[in-house]
Amino acid sequence: MSTSACGLPVLDVIAETADACSIVLGVPEELCGRFTYRPGQFLTVRIPGGEGAGVARCYSLSSAPGTDPTLKITVKRVEGGHGSNWLCDYVRPGHTLEVLPPSGRFTPDSLAADLLLFAAGSGITPVISIVKALLAESGGSAVLFYANRDEASVIFAGELRELVASAPDRLQVVHLLESLQGLPTVTSLTSLAAPHAARDAAFICGPAPFMDAVSEALGSLGIGREKIITERFHSLSGDPFATVEEIPAEEFVAAESARLKVALNGDEHLLEWPTHISLLALLRTRGLQPPFSCEEGFCGACACRVLTGEAKMLCNDVLEEEDLEEGLILSCQALPISAEVEVTFD
Incomplete structure (x- = not known):
């Protein structure tokens, strides 16, 4: 384990x-x-x-x-x-x-914000979590467009009705049923989103074609990428539950390495970081407990910030350009490319 x-x-x-x-x-x-x-x-x-x-x-x-x-x-x-x-x-x-x-990073910065939400099928799962948390606080509101095949396939139908009834001035839910309206298109989604384009942020979760269509629609309305948050899940090929294997001591001696300073869980650690070993693997083999989940560059759970020096990523399916500009990297995919690197998880 x-x-x-x-x-x-x-x-x-x-x-x-x-x-x-x-x-x-x-x-x-x-x-x-x-x-x-x-x-x-x-x-x-x-x-x-x-x-x-x-x-x-x-x-x-x-x-x-x-x-x-x-x-x-x-x-x-x-x-x-x-x-x-x-x-x-x-x-x-x-x-x-x-x-x-x-x-996961599919979470609002503030629960006092006015949000635009798009979900399809089981993509409603994280979205209803956001809706409930937002309504439990004061100030924020949400408009939700929820796409499904037909009425029988609407997950949380009753719960959504109750949430709207409890706060009709703060939550609006619009159901998009393929059986009645056909599949959502970029054109139809643009029309739906247009009256809400000034909202603080937009969250999208669902099948890839739906998410791509929504993203294109929001982009056509001039909504910046920094305001659009998406959630994409992939089937994992690795096993993040497996016991981490020790890195042989000779790999540290024979390999080129960087000097690493890392802040994690309130403590600072100084380590040698071999250039062919990911930051996450290094920390775990040293008995530390950094955050992680998929280990494949998909989820963003292992993100940390580079304070000084440089590191490259082998794969990145979650961090946006704005994140990269702020120095964020995925530790499961990160390798050092400078002699000294300082990162923080805190």
Whole structure:
């Protein structure tokens, strides 16, 4: 087991639609600090079987901090999907799921903001977390456009009605049903978004074609990329739950390396950083516990900031140009390219 993984008890399994369910997880008191989360974040779950000891999949939290006493992830079946079908078919109350602590950057900077939200299918999962957290605070508002195949496939239909009824002046929900209106197009999405283009930020989650169409529509309205936050999940090929392998001492002697100063969890560490070993792997083999999840450059959970020196990334599917300009890098993909590098996770 990874030094960051924890087993959480399943308290309940809720059927949301014919092909989606929510899994409610308890958090033992001694783990509460590690499972503090922000609305819109996700859990990485270990799925038994598959190749080797198991596979890992990321599922968004549909619960919201401050409003829900337990954690809840929502899973929609994917045809041929090992993780989603195993969770929907076999997980029951009393089971234990092995998970990594909450991660993700799909979360608003402020819950007092006015947000424009787009979701399709199970993309509603992190979005409803944001909506509930926002309504629990004062000042913010949200307009949500939610696309689905038909009325029967609308996840959280009842909960969304209740949320609108509780705060009609702060939440507007518009359902887009393929069975009635056809698939959303860039043109139709542009028309829907136009009256709300001045909102503080836009969040998009759903299938790739939907997200691409929404992003194009928002761009055509002059909404800057810095105001558009997207969430894209990939099936992970690696196993972030595996025990980290030690780096042989001779690799530090024989390899070219940089001098690393890193701030992590309130402490500073000075390390030799071999130029062919990722920052995340180095820290984990040194017994430290940096944040991480996918280890593949997809999720952004392991992001840190370069203060001095330079590092390059082998892969980056989550950081925007604005993030890079601020010095952010993904530690799971980072290699040093200067003799000295200083980074911070704090």
